[in-house]
Amino acid sequence: MQHAAKSQPEVAMRNPIQCNQCSMQSICVPAGLVSSDVELLDKSSREPHVYNKRAMVYSPDQPMHSLFAIKSGSVKCYTIDSEGKQQITSFHLAGDIIGMESIAKGAAVTYCEALETSMLCEIKLSRLFAQNFNGVDKNLLQLLSKRIGQRNVHYLNVVNTTAEQRVASFLMAMGDHLHEHGFSRQEFRLPMTRTDIANYLGLAVETVSRIFTSFKNQGLIATQQSILTIKNLQELQKIAA
Amino acid sequence: MQHAAKSQPEVAMRNPIQCNQCSMQSICVPAGLVSSDVELLDKSSREPHVYNKRAMVYSPDQPMHSLFAIKSGSVKCYTIDSEGKQQITSFHLAGDIIGMESIAKGAAVTYCEALETSMLCEIKLSRLFAQNFNGVDKNLLQLLSKRIGQRNVHYLNVVNTTAEQRVASFLMAMGDHLHEHGFSRQEFRLPMTRTDIANYLGLAVETVSRIFTSFKNQGLIATQQSILTIKNLQELQKIAA
DNA sequence: CCACAATCCTGATCTAGGTCAAGCTGTCCA
C-alpha cells in the first residue's frame, strides 16, 4: 500500500518480484509450497497488474476463476442495491487475497475497485488445481476459513455497537492489519473517503466526521490530509471493545 | 429440522441413514464422491449424534478438526462479548454444514448450541484429506466460498437497512432455505425466540415483536405458537428489498 | 393440573444518530 513510512512505488512494477522473493509469500496462496514449486506457477500468477485509482478489478457476474493478491495499494468491494446505491462489503489492503467469494459461482459477486494506484497478482485456480501442488488446497481452505471468521468479526463490530465503537474498531483493524504486514500500526494513510468509511460501517458521513473530530479533541488520534496517527492506542482499543 | 409439514423424528436416530441414501447428499461435503467412496468414510462421519435443546455442540477454543452436518433440528452460533453479552452470528437449519470458520485455527471460534432436539453428523477433516478423495477439496472450497458470500449477504441485510427490512429479509431467508431443502417456503416453525432473532438482527426484542404484530395486521404473515405462515410472499419480498 | 418462569406483547418516553443545510478546505486543471 502507498504508505507514509514505507512505500514501494513503481520499481516493483518494472521489475516484477518473483514469488519466492515476494514479501507476501507467507500469506499468499503459494504459501506452504517449496520454492521449486513456485517456479511452476503460471507466469500470469507472478506478474502484478497495475490498476489506477477508480479502476475496476472485477464486476458482478464476470466469469472469474482466479484470486487476486494485493501487492500494493488498496481496493473496495461493493454491491449496488435495488435503488442503485453502493454498499461496501469490504476494504482490502496490501497483503490481502481477494475474490474468495467468487469461487462457488465461478463468477464475481461484487464490484471491486482500486482506491488508489494498486498492484494485484492474478492467481489462477485452475493452475493451482491442475498442477496439484502439495498443500495448496489446505492453504486455500485455511485462507477461506479465516475469511469467514473475519466476516463474522466485522459483522459483530457493526451489529449492536455504537457509532463510536464502530469507528474505533475500524481504525484499530486498519492498524492491526498494516502492522501484520510490517507497517506502522499507529501511523498510516487512509486510502478511502469518509463517505466510504461511513457506508462500510452503516453510518452517515456526518457521524463519522463528528467522531473523528471528537477523537482528535480527546487526543486519541491526529490527522493531516489522509494520514492518520493513532496517539492513544490503549484508549482507542478500550472504546472499540 | 423439526417441522410442521414434514418431520422425521427419532427413526433416523435408531437406524442411521447411510451417506449414499442421505437426503443431504447433494449439499454435504461428500457431495461429488462416487458412492463407493462414501463407504470409506469414517463411521463417525455417518452416524448422527443427537443434541437436546440447549446442548452445546462446541465452544470457543475447543480443538476442532471436523465439520458438522445438521441432519435435523437447528442451532445458533454466538460469541460472548467483554460484558458477557451473547451475540448471535448465525442460525443454521437442517441441511447446513457448520464449523467452517474453525478450520483456520483448528479450534472453534464461537459457541454452537442446539435450539431444539437436533441430529448432527461429525465430518472429520483428517479423513477427508488422508483418504484424498477426488473432488472433496474442491467441494469443500466451494462450500466455504459460498459461506463467505452468505455472510456478506447477511451483513448487507443488517447494515443500512430499517428494522422492518431486516425482519422481512430474515423471514424470507428462512423460507428460502427451507424451500431449498424440500420444505414449505411459506409455512414453517421458527425454532428461535424473538430475543434471539432481535440479537441476530441487531434490534431490540420489543422492535421485533412490534414488527411481527404489524406484519400480522397487514396480513403479510400469521403465527400460532412458533409456527409461522407467510401469507403474502410478494409484499414481504418487496419490504425486504 | 397447577404454579411459576420464560417468552411475548404493548404503551410511554428518550436518545443516538440520521437528515438537511451551509460553510470550509484542498486539489486539479484551464
Add this chain to the structure above:
DNA sequence: TGGACAGCTTGACCTAGATCAGGATTGTGG
C-alpha cells in the same frame, strides 16, 4: 492563479428505534 468540484466539517433539527415499565400468554416441571 483562480474557479470549480469533491471531500470534509459543523450546526440545528427530527425520527427510528432503544429503553423502561407493565401486563398477557405460554409452556414446563413437580
